[in-house]
Amino acid sequence: MQKRLPLVLRHITYNLRGGFLLRPLGMALALGLAGAGLSWIEEVYPIFQKWMPSLLFPSRLDPVVAQVILSDIATSIMTVVSIVFAILLMTLTLASMQFSPRILVSFSRDRTTQRTLGIFLGTFCYCIAALPAARTTPRPFAPVATVMGAMLLAVACVGWLLYFIHHISHAISVNFIVDRIAAETEVVIAETMPSPRKLRPAEQPGAVSSIPWDAAILNDVSGYIRVVDADRLFSLARSYRIKAQVLRRVGHFVPAGVPLIRVARGERLPPRAGDEFRRAFDIGPSRTLQQDVEFGVLQIVDIALRAISPAVNDPSTAINGIDQLSRILIRFAARQEPPSIMYDLPGEIRLIVPWMNFEGLLDTAFDQIRHYGAADVAVCLRLLRALNDISVSTSEAQVRTLALERGKRVLNGCARDRMEGQLRVMQDRVSSLEKLVGESGKSETIQEVGREAPIV
Numbered sequence: 001m002q003k004r005l006p007l008v009l010r011h012i013t014y015n016l017r018g019g020f021l022l023r024p025l026g027m028a029l030a031l032g033l034a035g036a037g038l039s040w041i042e043e044v045y046p047i048f049q050k051w052m053p054s055l056l057f058p059s060r061l062d063p064v065v066a067q068v069i070l071s072d073i074a075t076s077i078m079t080v081v082s083i084v085f086a087i088l089l090m091t092l093t094l095a096s097m098q099f100s101p102r103i104l105v106s107f108s109r110d111r112t113t114q115r116t117l118g119i120f121l122g123t124f125c126y127c128i129a130a131l132p133a134a135r136t137t138p139r140p141f142a143p144v145a146t147v148m149g150a151m152l153l154a155v156a157c158v159g160w161l162l163y164f165i166h167h168i169s170h171a172i173s174v175n176f177i178v179d180r181i182a183a184e185t186e187v188v189i190a191e192t193m194p195s196p197r198k199l200r201p202a203e204q205p206g207a208v209s210s211i212p213w214d215a216a217i218l219n220d221v222s223g224y225i226r227v228v229d230a231d232r233l234f235s236l237a238r239s240y241r242i243k244a245q246v247l248r249r250v251g252h253f254v255p256a257g258v259p260l261i262r263v264a265r266g267e268r269l270p271p272r273a274g275d276e277f278r279r280a281f282d283i284g285p286s287r288t289l290q291q292d293v294e295f296g297v298l299q300i301v302d303i304a305l306r307a308i309s310p311a312v313n314d315p316s317t318a319i320n321g322i323d324q325l326s327r328i329l330i331r332f333a334a335r336q337e338p339p340s341i342m343y344d345l346p347g348e349i350r351l352i353v354p355w356m357n358f359e360g361l362l363d364t365a366f367d368q369i370r371h372y373g374a375a376d377v378a379v380c381l382r383l384l385r386a387l388n389d390i391s392v393s394t395s396e397a398q399v400r401t402l403a404l405e406r407g408k409r410v411l412n413g414c415a416r417d418r419m420e421g422q423l424r425v426m427q428d429r430v431s432s433l434e435k436l437v438g439e440s441g442k443s444e445t446i447q448e449v450g451r452e453a454p455i456v
Helices: 005-017 022-044 046-051 064-098 101-108 111-133 144-171 174-192 205-209 230-240 273-278 293-307 315-333 358-372 377-392 397-414 420-437 446-452
Strands: 215-218 223-228 243-246 259-264 281-284 341-345 348-352
Touching: 022 111, 022 144, 064 101, 064 111, 064 144, 101 293, 111 144, 144 174, 174 293, 174 315, 215 273, 230 243, 230 273, 230 341, 230 348, 259 273, 293 315, 293 358, 315 358, 315 377, 358 377, 358 397, 377 397, 377 420, 397 420
Parallel strands: 243 348
Antiparallel strands: 215 259, 223 281, 243 259, 341 348
16 A cells, blocks of 8 residues: 555655664764764864873874774774663563563553664774774874774763663563553544544534435555545545545554445545545554554553452452553543544534544443453442542533443442442442442442442
């Protein structure tokens, strides 16, 4: 699938912030060019050599000292790079086994690790690029200033290595990992949902169901939907005077040959129009945090589920994950979701794009933790506190109602075989949710729910 230029640029920008290729490669090339350029300038303008202390280079005409220093630094730096890679691979292996394979995406976006690889590779390239300038024929020349720069880079590498080891010791901490994932997810929410939440008329599903869909645009490459260019799709649908509906949202897997978009008045589409619509999607082998808020939530959920499994039995980590999930949900509830239905004229539906809504994200965040953590009262209590925090942070009745419903599910699943004191605390927290919704008289009494304790 060929992508449009904006999607290509977005993909390159995303990879520039993450991965061990672009940023380290850019730093290595920059320092390599600096080594070659500085040695050339020093040869053309010998005045720079007079600024260097003569103690380091008693004989400015003997290039052997410069050759030895540059070659020794290059050799030792490559040894240190091997150590850095070994530490990095060990960290990634431990994190993948202990927490979740999905968090490797977050590790690859760690800027400290990228800069560490970049500065070591860059110092090596600097020395290699400057080494040919130190020569004995046709006339002896020692790039004194360039060698001084290599020595300063070597000292900087030693200091940076100590900082990198310190950083890695914190990076493998589960609190640090979960906090970083939550922060990255909040950035995605801010980019995809820039406006604060406001009331707007409810979209009528009947208007969509009455549209006579008569054609489909098939997907041509298997993968996960990572980006949907809704503006481009709307422009295409309007130019061809058709109605279009995207069948799967960001984060869903779409096999090749499966309908990606269904169309009304498909006879208006020219033969090559399908390629134009497909180029509005970025589909790849793995999910990314470009538009996929759910992917960030799933990473934290994976860590929490592994923590409360009988093999690990670490409820404190699960509680930390619940706290960070509530942070994400509060941010999501405060932002306006992208419109699912886009109109060309008043009442004229032109494009339908499914997006993740608050209810779906709430279920993704808490349902599995509620199910597998029902035997742990601390996890149940923290789920109820998180739901209370979400309700307190907003005045929207729909969000509070959803939080109340999930709170009752938590209580129903955790209430059986609980001591009276534990049950009373959970009942009090659900009562707080009912007060926020303002429907205490219409709902079941908390005492009856706790006494019956049905399994949900």
